[in-house]
Amino acid sequence: MMTDNLFPMTFVVFDMEWNQPIPYIPSPIDPKILPGEIIDIGAVKVKMLSENEYELSRPFSVTIRPVYYRIMNKQVSKVINKSTDDLKSGMPFPDAIRSFMDWCGEDYVLCAWGDSDISILRSNLKIHGFSSEINDRFLDIQPLFGRVAENTSQQRSVAYAVDFYRIPQTDDFHSAERDAWYEARVLKESLIDYFAIRARGTETEQTFPNLRTYISNPNLTTQKKWKSEAFPTERAASAKALEEKMLCPICESDLFEEIRWFSSGHSFLSLWQCPTHGALSGRVRIKRTPKQEFYGSGQLRFVNGNAARYVREKWQEKNEKKEENKEVASECVKECDKL
Ligand SMILES: [Zn+2]
Known part of the structure; x- marks a missing residue:
């Protein structure tokens, strides 16, 4: 039996909302350099104490005041339900990202659903003069969920995974915070499934890769x-x-x-x-x-x-x-x- 020696390990599950340029308004910046400007960050920590014990933190949430895309894109607005007026409140990005990093702490695996949040975060860091290097351990929850829940490499949405695990749905949160909370719950269930499959011992390292292989360095x-x-x-x-x-x-x-x-x-x-x-x-x-x-x-x-x-x-x-x-x-x- 292979030992994972992973405990305790902290996963920081984060989710972001970003505004996009409006096609018919000249953009103040090349959209290739800044495809989206972050306006909301939500995160939840999942602390893995053992194969079956997980501790979920209270959500972290911060609203950010955009400086480039200050008019709400209608398509984005439909999804996240925010108006141009809403964008006027919030912290400047540099303060928001510092408070997020402080909240994350030192030793953790950064997690998200898919890898688009990572690339948007990188472009926002760069535009504000920060290093675009982020945490050196990143886990995309989506392929882990696909493998342990359904043994598929098909892409699934967060909503699909929430239904799959019958996670109770609540409306008490803002969008990034709420999504991070759901993703954290899905991560927890996926990890429980992962260890259950490992414990059966019917799969080899080739057919069922170690959890470590899902964690990569995004830099x-x-x-x-x-x-x-x-x-x-x-x-x-x-x-x-x-x-x-x-x-x-x-x-x-x-x-x-x-x-x-x-x-x-x-x-x-x-x-x-x-x-x-x-x-x-x-x-x-x-x-x-x-x-x-x-x-x-x-x-x-x-x-x-x-x-x-x-x-x-x-x-x-x-x-x-x-x-x-x-x-x-x-x-x-x-x-x-x-x-
Ligand atoms: Zn090397």
């Missing part, structure tokens, strides 16, 4: 890209592209090969581990030049548990097919010997 956005020379055939191009030496994009140390390159559809996939920085996936696509030659275009990037599982599943599918083909082939040989 590791560094990736490595490469291209082979052009060749007359696809085969030669892929052979050359797959020869690339795999080094960690951060520490440049040799990577441990978990799953060697294999073809999957129109790509080649592989899975690697850096002892310090975690799992990475490799992908090579074969592309065509205007002169009808071929080259391989490769990418190596850090992956979370869900993305790593995708590669493992593709590899398994491929092996199962291979086994089937082998059986068919040996049957044929037997039949031929009789003749």
